[in-house]
Amino acid sequence: MKKIGIVLFTSDLRLHDNTTLNLAIKENDLVIPLFCWDEDFMNQLQFGFQRVGSIRRAFLNKVLYDLHIGLKANGGYLLVRKGNSAEILTEITNVISIHKVYTKKQVGIEEKRQNEYLKSILRKKGIDFEEYSTSTMYHPSDLPFSMSSIPEVFTKFRKIVEKEAFVRELVPTPSKIDCPTIPKEWMDYSFSESTNLIEKGFSLPELGGEQRSLNHLNWYLFEKQHILHYKETRNELSGLEFSSKLSLWLSLGCISPKYIYHEVKRFENEYKANDSTYWLIFELLWRDFFRFSFKKHPIDYYQLHGIIGKSDRKANRNAEIIQKWIEGKTDNAFVNAAMRELKVTGWMSNRMRQIVASYFIYDLGQDWRIGAAYFESQLIDYDVSSNWGNWAYIAGVGNDPRAGRQFNLEKQEEQYDKDKVYQKLWNNQKLEV
Ligand SMILES: Cc1cc2nc3c(=O)[nH]c(=O)nc-3n(C[C@H](O)[C@H](O)[C@H](O)COP(=O)(O)OP(=O)(O)OC[C@H]3O[C@@H](n4cnc5c(N)ncnc54)[C@H](O)[C@@H]3O)c2cc1C
Structure with missing residues (x-):
């Protein structure tokens, strides 16, 4: 009987330098590359904001399409299923005999819990579930300290890491992927090459998945030398x-930080x-x-007093003030431009x-977690x-060893937008959202 593994993709949507994919191909005859499009999770409200807003969804859709194309070029496919990963994995493993599920280690607390849950249900069925670190430049097990003794201050962390750690070589990119035949009805997600993404930013490059990211890095480093x-x-x-x-x-x-590191070194x-x-x-x-x-602090970062446990921060929540900030209708034109x-x-x-x-x-006096939750929903590059x-x-x-960063807005404006070019750019735009 052929050995079949599943790669459960989450936020590691690439072929290059991807340990999960690489190992799955090495250890199995056939591999199912899977992504679960979980609407319920995306729609969950956090301080009233959808976890994954429409811009993030459109970008994800585009990236998944490109991953599918990349896998297809190597003889495989990407199976995108609608639903949560526990339901989908249960359904697949009920029909196909699976040897092991490979996925990336998570950093967000809910995603970590989800992985623990997946592990427990799969283990009951005698299926291995293994997580691998794929998203940092330095591998966690190469750090000169344990996770519980990571310095709290960046400079200390940086100095030790720069002196004592190294960035690993890349994991090879697969050149062939054999995937099993699956029931047609599982292909219930329709990829769409075009998205509704608004590429009318003045800062956003052309969007796309893995290949686009590699091209962009090459452009930034070697073609234009903007670095x-x-x-x-x-x-x-x-x-x-x-x-x-x-x-x-x-x-x-879509791009590995190790790949960026080695390309910068090559440059x-x-x-x-x-x-x-x-x-x-x-x-x-x-x-x-x-x-x-x-x-080190899997829960504290989401708390009002953060990792220090005690502070002057208040859990204030004035819906009108918050909405004006979101809409770019505060009393400060500089802030408004960016929010727009x-x-x-x-x-x-x-x-x-x-x-x-x-x-x-500091100026509006609102609970910082509400701002963070809005960013989570809205930022196209959201990273937990x-x-x-x-x-x-x-x-x-x-x-922060300095216990907070209140910016002097007038000074910032003077330094970065003296002629109000940025403000004019966004405050004069008719918003079509
Ligand atoms: C309130 C706030 C929220 C933020 N939210 C996010 C977020 O959701 N996702 C995100 O990727 N970054 C976030 N950042 C960090 C930073 O603003 C972005 O990484 C950066 O603007 C991305 O643009 P770039 O890739 O051109 O950055 P570059 O200046 O080109 O930096 C290169 C890379 O270094 C990393 N980096 C740079 N600055 C930071 C930083 N301050 N913290 C962590 N990594 C950094 C990023 O991976 C970035 O892509 C946030 C910063 C602030 C102040």
Whole structure:
């Protein structure tokens, strides 16, 4: 009898450097690449916001289509089923004899619990369920400390990691995938190549899945060499080149952070190394840091007082104030521009994310978790630890040794939008949302 494994894809939607896919192909005769499109989870409300808003769904749809095409080119397919993973895996394993399910380790608490549940139901049926780390630059088991003793402050973490750890080589990209024949009625999800995505942002590159992300990185590094000015431009507000835009693809795992690391190193060897080439890796280390910190504090990051347990933050919730912030109708035109950009495109620069978060927490006096939940629903590059970790940081309940970041908005505007170019761009737009 042929050995069959399932790869349960979640936010690792790529073929390259993907341990789950690689091992499944190695250890089985046939593999079912599966993604569960779970409407109930996406529709769940968090502080009144849908977990996954329409822009994120459209992007996910596009990325899944590209993954399907990538798998097809290697002789396989992507099975996208509507429903939650427990129901779908039960249905599949009732019909096909499965040896093992391979999936990625999760960082969000609910996703972690879901994996524990899947493991328990599959184990009862004698099916192995194994999770693998696929989304950080440094592998967690290569860190010079245990998860429980990860430093709370980034600088300390960074210095030790840079000195004592290394980034692994890439896992090979499969060149052939043999998938079993499955019942036709399981193919109940219709991929759509085109999406309703609004690509009228002034900062968003052309969207797509794995191949698009690899092309984009190549463009950013080798074709245009924008990496060489990254450190100087990364705080700008608008445009294609000022920052890498890799968060789009990192959020769904279309690109591996290890791949980015090795490509930057290749660029440094072939062309030039400067502060900017280093700084991109530095920022990716921030991403790793938040992910590892979430493993240390899996629940506290979602609490009002965060990982410090005690603070001045209040659980204020004024629906009218919050709605005005969301709609870009506050008393501050600078904040409004960014909130309108977010609403239309799902995107906002790092600098504006910091500014609108600070405004929400300190000027409007609202519960920071409500802002984080809106971002979760709306941000096209939403990433659980980068989002909640940064919000907690600005609220002074996260990993900030300075206990909070209140931004002086006038100073910020003077520095980053002196001629109000950004404000005019978004505040004069007729919103079609
Ligand atoms: C309130 C708030 C919410 C945020 N929510 C998210 C989120 O949901 N998803 C997300 O990916 N980032 C989030 N960030 C971090 C940062 O704003 C984005 O990663 C960055 O703007 C993405 O653009 P880029 O890829 O061009 O970044 P670049 O400047 O080109 O950086 C390269 C990569 O480094 C990582 N990185 C850069 N800055 C940070 C940071 N501060 N924290 C963690 N990783 C970082 C990202 O993976 C990014 O793609 C948030 C920041 C704030 C202040």
